[in-house]
Amino acid sequence: MPLLIVAIGVLLLIILIMGFKLNTFVSLIIVSFVxxxxxxxxxxxxxxxxxxxxxxxxGHIGLIFGLGAMLGRLIADAGGANRIANTLIEKFGEKRIQWAILFASFIVGIALFLEVTIVLLVPIIFSIAKELKVSIVKLGLPMVTAALAAHAFLPPHPGPIAVAAEYQANVGMVLIYGIIVAIPTVIIAGIFYPKLAIKIVPTAFTREGSASFGVQKTFKLEETPGFGISVFTALFPVILMALGAIVDMTQPALGFKDNSFIVFIRFIGTSSTAMLLSVLLAVYTMGLRRRIPVKDLMESCSSAVNALGMLLLIIGGGGALKQVLVDGGVGDYIAKLFEGTSMSPILFAWIVAALLRICLGSGTVATLATPALVLPLISTMPDVNLALVTLATGAGSAIASHVNDAGFWMVKESLGMTLKEAFGTYTILSTIVAVSGLVFTLILSVFV
Structure with a gap:
């Protein structure tokens, strides 16, 4: 009965969101009550x-989420993201343009949310596609692959941060393992799959995109911050969290005790502290250093947070549904069903997240609802690597983006594809990201 109730709840959520076009947050709260x-x-x-x-x-992710949005907006408004993209494209050259876009999108995508990355980079890709006389889709697929992988695997994105908190996984370890998993994943999905996609849906690669989509402020290259400082600012939270994770990894192996330096590194390596320090760095490197008034910088920060309102509520609504499943005993019921099972908790987390993602559309909601169903099984397995379970959940949440996913429509419209072409490119691509993410996570579990 508990699983039947969950299935009915998921079905009701789909009907409310897709059938009645009800707001996602309101739908989540209604379903939580039911x-x-x-x-x-x-x-x-x-x-x-x-x-x-x-x-x-x-309570846990609000601070990180808000600071992450500010960091991304400061880099974007200063032209730092444009500098990163244009410099890498120039360095890689015309023949390796897809690699350049993949690399640039991955760096920018660490600091920016999925939708923001797409909106920010689409105009740049438009201009490159026209100059090189190539398809916008050929260049757009590597970009959305990198953005999707960063969104699914890497803190400070909301999904990985929230799920790491639910599993009580070390965020720094999630970041390090996430980068290891994401790199081969984006190469397979973003570089190799488009070569196959052009044979599956050749008409998609004749599209010129939507010229009106993603119009944003244009920058003269000399007006933007330098490439080095832009990359350093975007990756600064990654550097700090990685330092904290390295200390946590090496201390038990080397057997040295805590001292003031170790405590300090661990302090600045926590996700909240790392994000705060990164925002302060961005205020200087993207603003004060370039003599931009503090008032203008704070307007960028305010606009970034204002845009988060509904997304934060949706994430909270997903957390409410998760807690209802926990308090209602669904997790304990599943734990009994799988008592004595030999199924890997990594695989189980991926399957649950994938099913929820396909049904609900929102990868973030899927990741937030998954721990309630997975935690009881994990509690019976003391040696589970929680960081890897977090990554498996993120991988599952990326699968089969289709008509109930806002990101699907954003990719379809920005690249000017038909529905069939979007299914043949982005839906399959997102599934490759999910499956590859699972495979590389399982491989990594053999070594860590």
């Missing part, structure tokens, strides 16, 4: 369960 009552949670406890799930999720 599922809570159906699972037998006492009426007096239902509201508390929903509120604790929403607050618990946002």
């Amino acid at each position: 599922v809570a009552l159906s699972l037998g949670i006492p009426m007096k406890d239902v509201v508390h369960s929903i509120e604790s799930g929403l607050g618990g999720t946002l």
Whole structure:
């Protein structure tokens, strides 16, 4: 019965969002109430369960999420993202243009959210495609691959951060393992698959894209920050979190005790501290150093946070649904079903996230709902690598982007493809990211 109730809840969520066109956050809260009552949670406890799930999720990621948005906006508004993209494209040359776009998009995508990366880079890709007289789709697919992989695997993106918190995984380790998994994944999906896609849907590669999509501020190259400082600023939170993770990895092996330096490194390597320091660095490198008034910089920060309002609520709504499933005993029920199972928790997390993603459309909601169903199984396996389970959840949440995913429509419209062409390119591409992510995570689990 608990699984049937969950299935009905998922179906109701799909009907509300796709059928009645109801707001995703409102739909999540309605379904949370329905599922809570159906699972037998006492009426007096239902509201508390929903509120604790929403607050618990946002309480941890709200700070990181907000600071991450500010960092991305400061880099974008200063022209740093343009500098990174244009410099790499110039260095790689015309023959390796797809590699240049993949690399640039991956760097920019670490600091920016999926949708922002697409909106920011599409105009740059438009101009390159016209200059080189190549298809916008040929250049667009590597870009969206890198953005999707960063979104699924790498902190400070909301999905990996939130899921790491639910599993109590080390964020720094998630970042390091995520980069290891993401690199071969984006090469397969972003470089090799488009060569096959041109045979599957050749008409897609004749498109010129939507010239009106993603219009943004244009920069003269001399007006933008330098390439080195732009890359350093974008990757600064990655550097700090990686330092913290390296300390955590090496300390037990080398057997040295805590001292003031180790405590300091661990402090600046925590995700919240790393993001705060990165924003302060960006205020200087992207603003004050270039004599941009503090008022203008703070307007960029404010506009970044203002745009997050509904997304934060949706993430909170996903957390509310997760808590209802926990309090309603669904996780314990699944744990009993899989008691004594030999299935890898990495594979199990991927399957659950993939099913939720296909049904719900939102990768973030899928990742937030997965831990409630996976944690009871993990609790019976003390040696599970929680960072790898986090990555498997992120990989599953990327699968089969289709009509119930906002990102699908953004990619389709920006690249000017038909529905069939979008299925043959982005839907398959996102599935390759998900499957490759799982495969490389399983391979990594053999060594760590």
